[in-house]
Amino acid sequence: MMADDNTEQTKTAGQMPAMKPVVDVAAETAKMETDKMWVIMGPQHPFSHGLWTLKIKVDGEIVTDAEPIVGYLHRGWEKEAENRPYPKIIPMADRLCYAASMTYTHLYCMTVEKALGIDPPDKAKYIMIIADEINRLQSHLMWLAAVGTDLGNFTVFLWAMREREYWMDMNVRLCGARMTTNYPRIGGVRNDTPELFDRDIIRCTEHFEKAVWDIIGLIDDSSIYVSRMKNTGILTPEQCANLGITGPALRGTGVDFDLRRDDPYSNYDQIDFDVPVLKQGDSYARYMVRVEEMLQSCKIIKQAMAKVRALGKNAPYRLKVPSNVPAGRHFAKLEDPRGESMMYLISDGTDKPYRLKVRSPIFVNVSASRELCMGCRIADVPAIMAMIDMCLGETDR
Amino acid sequence: MVYSSILDWVNFPDIMANPYYPFETYNLPYDISQKLWEIIGGTIAWLINLLFPGNPVSEWLVCDMTVNFFALIIFMIVVFLVVFIGILISLWEERKVLGRTMDRRGTMVGMKGFLQCVADGFKTFMKEDTQPRKVDRMTYMWTVSLVIGTSMLIACMIPLSDRWYVVNYNTGLLLIMGLFALAPFFILVSGWSQNNKYSLIGGMRAAEMMISYEIPMLILIATACLMAGTFNIGGIVQAQYDTMPYFIPQCIGFVTFFVCANAEAERTPFDLAEAESELVEGWQTEYAGMKWGLIMLADYMRGYVSCAMITILYLGGWNLPFIGDLNNYVPELVFLLKTWLVFFAMIIVRAALPRVRTDQILNLGWKVFMPLSIINLVIVLLLKMGGVF
Numbered sequence: 001m002m003a004d005d006n007t008e009q010t011k012t013a014g015q016m017p018a019m020k021p022v023v024d025v026a027a028e029t030a031k032m033e034t035d036k037m038w039v040i041m042g043p044q045h046p047f048s049h050g051l052w053t054l055k056i057k058v059d060g061e062i063v064t065d066a067e068p069i070v071g072y073l074h075r076g077w078e079k080e081a082e083n084r085p086y087p088k089i090i091p092m093a094d095r096l097c098y099a100a101s102m103t104y105t106h107l108y109c110m111t112v113e114k115a116l117g118i119d120p121p122d123k124a125k126y127i128m129i130i131a132d133e134i135n136r137l138q139s140h141l142m143w144l145a146a147v148g149t150d151l152g153n154f155t156v157f158l159w160a161m162r163e164r165e166y167w168m169d170m171n172v173r174l175c176g177a178r179m180t181t182n183y184p185r186i187g188g189v190r191n192d193t194p195e196l197f198d199r200d201i202i203r204c205t206e207h208f209e210k211a212v213w214d215i216i217g218l219i220d221d222s223s224i225y226v227s228r229m230k231n232t233g234i235l236t237p238e239q240c241a242n243l244g245i246t247g248p249a250l251r252g253t254g255v256d257f258d259l260r261r262d263d264p265y266s267n268y269d270q271i272d273f274d275v276p277v278l279k280q281g282d283s284y285a286r287y288m289v290r291v292e293e294m295l296q297s298c299k300i301i302k303q304a305m306a307k308v309r310a311l312g313k314n315a316p317y318r319l320k321v322p323s324n325v326p327a328g329r330h331f332a333k334l335e336d337p338r339g340e341s342m343m344y345l346i347s348d349g350t351d352k353p354y355r356l357k358v359r360s361p362i363f364v365n366v367s368a369s370r371e372l373c374m375g376c377r378i379a380d381v382p383a384i385m386a387m388i389d390m391c392l393g394e395t396d397r
Numbered sequence: 398m399v400y401s402s403i404l405d406w407v408n409f410p411d412i413m414a415n416p417y418y419p420f421e422t423y424n425l426p427y428d429i430s431q432k433l434w435e436i437i438g439g440t441i442a443w444l445i446n447l448l449f450p451g452n453p454v455s456e457w458l459v460c461d462m463t464v465n466f467f468a469l470i471i472f473m474i475v476v477f478l479v480v481f482i483g484i485l486i487s488l489w490e491e492r493k494v495l496g497r498t499m500d501r502r503g504t505m506v507g508m509k510g511f512l513q514c515v516a517d518g519f520k521t522f523m524k525e526d527t528q529p530r531k532v533d534r535m536t537y538m539w540t541v542s543l544v545i546g547t548s549m550l551i552a553c554m555i556p557l558s559d560r561w562y563v564v565n566y567n568t569g570l571l572l573i574m575g576l577f578a579l580a581p582f583f584i585l586v587s588g589w590s591q592n593n594k595y596s597l598i599g600g601m602r603a604a605e606m607m608i609s610y611e612i613p614m615l616i617l618i619a620t621a622c623l624m625a626g627t628f629n630i631g632g633i634v635q636a637q638y639d640t641m642p643y644f645i646p647q648c649i650g651f652v653t654f655f656v657c658a659n660a661e662a663e664r665t666p667f668d669l670a671e672a673e674s675e676l677v678e679g680w681q682t683e684y685a686g687m688k689w690g691l692i693m694l695a696d697y698m699r700g701y702v703s704c705a706m707i708t709i710l711y712l713g714g715w716n717l718p719f720i721g722d723l724n725n726y727v728p729e730l731v732f733l734l735k736t737w738l739v740f741f742a743m744i745i746v747r748a749a750l751p752r753v754r755t756d757q758i759l760n761l762g763w764k765v766f767m768p769l770s771i772i773n774l775v776i777v778l779l780l781k782m783g784g785v786f
Contacts, residue, residue, distance in 0.1 A: 039594050047674050061598070061755055150674045152665060152752030158499040224666060224750050227757065378598065379754045382674045 034059060039378070043072050047382035049146055050392035054369060054385065058378060066373040066381075068366045073396035081356040086112055086186060086325060089356070094180040096358065096394045099142045100135035100337045102128075102171075104358075104394065105184045110265060111332040111343040111356075112186045115325045122307075123315040124188035125266040129304040130201070131174060131183060132266075132334075133297040137208070138167045139337035140294050143389040144215060147287065150382035151228055159215050166204050173197055188318030198305050205298045216291055229284040233372040233384035236281060243371065244364045247339025248293065249388065251277050252285035259335040271303045286387040323351045338362050338389050360394040417465035425560040425729075426479075430471035434464055476563060480552050483733050484694070484701050485514045487740045491697075494741060498748040521690030529683050533590040540587035541688055544580050548695035548702070551576045555705045558715040558728035559631045568628045570709075574618060577661065577702060581607040584670060588680040599679030603663075603670040605755055609762025610660040610667075613770040617654045620647065620774045621710040624786055634714030638724075640786055642713035650773035651711045653766050655742070658703035660758070663696065664743060666750040667758060674752075704739040708732060712739070 042053030051072040057065035077096065081089050089108060096104040106128050113120060141164040148156025168178050173194060175183035183190050219225045235245065237253045250257060258275040260268040276292035278285035325347040333342040339361025346355040365388050372384050412418060412431050420427065442455040457463055489504070489511045496503025504510030528537070551573050556562035566572060581603045588600020621643055622628050625636035637643055644651040660667040671679030681692055708714060712735050715728035724731070753761070780786050 037594060039598075041675070046677060058598075060601075148751070152668070152672065152674055153748075153750060154495075155499050155748050158501060162500055218749065222750060224753055224757075228751060228754065377754055377756065378675050379669070379672060379752070 036064060041381065042069070047150055047385065049390055052366075052390065052392055052395070054373075054381070056373060056378070056381060061377045061379075063373045063376050063378065063381060066370045068369045070363065070366065070392070070395050073392045075397065077397040078356055078358060082353055085323065085351045086353065087323075089353070090184065090186075091180070091182045094182055096360075096397065097139075097336075097391050098179055098393055099391055100139035101180050102131045102135040102183060103334060103336050104341065105181070106132060106266075107332060107334040107336075107341055107343050109184045109186050110334065111330055111345045112325060113321075114332055115328060115330040115345055115347055116186070116321055117326075118187055118319060118321060120188045120319060121316045122267065123192075123311045123317045126304045126307045126311070127174075127189050127193060127317065128184060129266050129268065129271065130301055130308070131181075131189075133301045133304070134167050134170050134174070136297050136337045137294055138164055138171070139389070139391075140290050140297075141167065143290060143337075143386070146389075147219075147383075147386045150386040151225065153225075156215060156218060159218070163208060163211055163215070166208065170201055170204050173200055185318055187321040188316075190318075192313075192317050193308060198309055201301060201305055205301055209295065209298050212291075212294060219287075226284065228380075228383055229282065229287055229387075230280075231282050232376055232380045233283045233387065234281050235368065235371065239368070239371055243368045245339070245368055246361050247336065247365070248286050248289045249339070249365055249368075251275065252289045253281035254279035259333060259340055263333070265332070265334060267307075270307065271300055273300050273303075283384055283387045290389075324349060325351070325353075333359075336361055338391060339365060341394070358394070358397055360397065362388065362391055363395045366390065366395065415461050415465055417462055419465070419469065421565065423560055424562065425558075426475045427468060427472050430475055431464065431468040433471050434467045438464070438467060476553050476561075477549075479557070479729075480555075480701075483736070484552065484697050485511070487701055487704075487737055488514050488697050490737055490740060491744050491747075494744045495748055498745070518690065521687050521693075524686040524690075526686035526688065528685070529592065531592045532683060533592070536586055536590035537683075540583040540590065541684060541692065543583045544587070545691045545695045547576050547579050547583075548698040551702050552698040555702060555709075556630055557732045559634070561729050562631075565631065566629070567632075569630045570618060570622065570628050570633070573702075573706075574615065577699070578607070578611055580699070584680050588670075591680075591683040593683055595676045595678070595682050596680050599670045599672070599676050599682070602672075602755055603680065606660060606663075606667065606669055606758055609759045610657045610766065613653060613762065613766035614657040614661065616767075616770040616774060617650050617657070618710065620650055620770070620777050623774075624777050624781070630709055630714075634709060634716060637713040638716045638718075642711060642718070644711040646780060646786070647711065647773055647777065649769055649776070651707075653769045653773065654710065655707060655739075656761075657766060658707055659743060659746060662700040662703040662743075664700060665747040666753050668752060669755055669758065672752055700740065700743065701736065704736045704743065705732075707739045708735040 036057050036059045038055055038057050040053060040055050042048040043051045045053075048054065053069040053072075055067045055069065056063050077092065081092065084092070090105055093105045093108040094101040141160045145157040145160035145164070148154065148160065171178055171181060174197065175181045175190065177183075235249065235253050237250075237255050239245075240250050240253055240255065254277060256275060256277045259265070261273075261275055273296045274292075276289045276296065278288055327347055327349040330345045330347070331342065333340055340359075341361055342359035344355075344357040344359070345353055348354040369385065369388070372388075373381055376384060412428055413423070415431075418427075438458050442458040445452060445458075446455040492513065493503040493510060502510075504513035506513040506516055528534075554563050554569075554573055554576075556565070556569075564572075584603040585600040588596040588598075588603070591597075621633060624643060624647070625633040627633060627636070663670055669679075671681055673679070676682075681689060684692060714735075715732040716724050717731055777786075
């Protein structure tokens, strides 16, 4: 622009032998335009937790364009689901997300329950709330660990992983497995809470509510950590609406929306909890929202456990359900640790789904990487992308 | 001279009496080297003389010039080995302390984990040395050799005491700083030569970083020299022994220098040139096998030299206060212990902090370190003018 204006001026004044103008700095700078280059981060890159690629176009250190590439892990999950009876899709749904497997299984069971028109018993609903929140804590702690390494500090990684182990143990106590649990069932859960589970989970919650401040203190009290996260990767509520961003990233921009409270499923409406919302919309806001969510999860677990205890030992936790689902179209959604995950089921009256579509929050959120990374520095790219909390199992399906 | 028994062969005159003695004052490692050659060379000469009495080779082996020559070769090995073991200990210290900070055990292979360094050395030695096809071979090889070479050179040139030194120039400190500041240039060229975008960005960052911390650091060194009135390392240490360790009057400078030394050694939080989360391994990406192992070793050598510089400039070098003549016994060990103590602080910093960004380190260098170092200089000038030092 500046260069054009300059030539315009010299043309009009070109008739008379004017004095040679002093050097126009802007024009000179425009002439010295540096080459931009594409840097391909991934699929085997330390910052991509999983198998995906982020192409960034850099001008020196400044990112001028970004393009995510996903799909390396595509397993044909949806197609495979069409060839299996309904109960046999439950273990498959566990494999959608390794960090929070129970939420996807829960979502799948909820979809089929809707299709069948049944309502699982209260006890099962409360147990699933506990299971969901344990998985939310596991997922958020894994994210916190990844934030540490992405910013170049390994202590946070190991401390967060250490705390995650306690929640893993709770998973083992509840259903015998650490990651892929195969626990929820259509019409309830596989087994009742084991003996002394209530004691263990309250202990674990109380321990965590103290221990998490070690990690948060390490991050929040360090000006380098905060300065690396503040004012980077800023999103506005309008951008979130246009791109379909959900979850902590949305709540970090000041939009007060959480499916657990605003469109309650299971028995979340019986439970009292706060939805953390921050207005800044930068990486630090997303970080704060997730940290606060972890503490709220502890609150939810305590309340849900009290409800389970109040229902007594002999309360039913599973219904008998038919194997054939009546023909129709059904839809369910759930607040995943990473955003809103949804499932859309078309059944044709047999014991296998005609079509099962998964809407993964990460697949949508990662499409914002161009908006997030524009104008930041290369060093910020891992920090910003860590706040999206990539999980490739559900993204590529 | 008449040689009758073995004792005559292995009993050399005093080292200072040797006309080819290369130092001006007493030098302990040279003394050790000459003693070693007395035993080895003297025994060889005596054995040859037993077989062929009166031959000239035996006498040549124990003449002044030959003794000096072999003693210097052993001297190099002795000095290098001591520094090398000191660096391996700091490497082990880092792994152990970092492990404990992160709630794990650290290395566990033999001797409380110390032998892990040896195992790693063997491992990198056995690795295949791959080299990308399109690198600029000559620069690719030479730059890395120079990074490793200069690091090794300065690590050996740091004196451990006034009797354990390699050179004793009056401008010794300047020489060390000059060599220390060379490595970023080689890193820049090396990053360029590798034909890899990550290496290129890493090399650029090394250059970007250097202009931000090098100037405050040189001002701080000049301040310490001004306070002591000499560029000689021994002189600076002696001046601190006569008055007080400089970290008391120059507390601002001490903290600033500590941060700058972290940057000079390219340790977290200033390891931008090899930022593994965004640049894979930065400028080291394309180096494999033993080349990479030596680069890692050079990193620790630079860390050791940074700590040694802090020890010399601010912590009173190889002397301890209040113990008087006891300082004459093992000043080398005192120096190494102080160095490891400073390194411990660096490890804690590494455990606690994430990496800073390029624009942040430039801001730090020019807007924080630069004014602080000048304030420190002004304080020292006022103290000097007031006649306190």
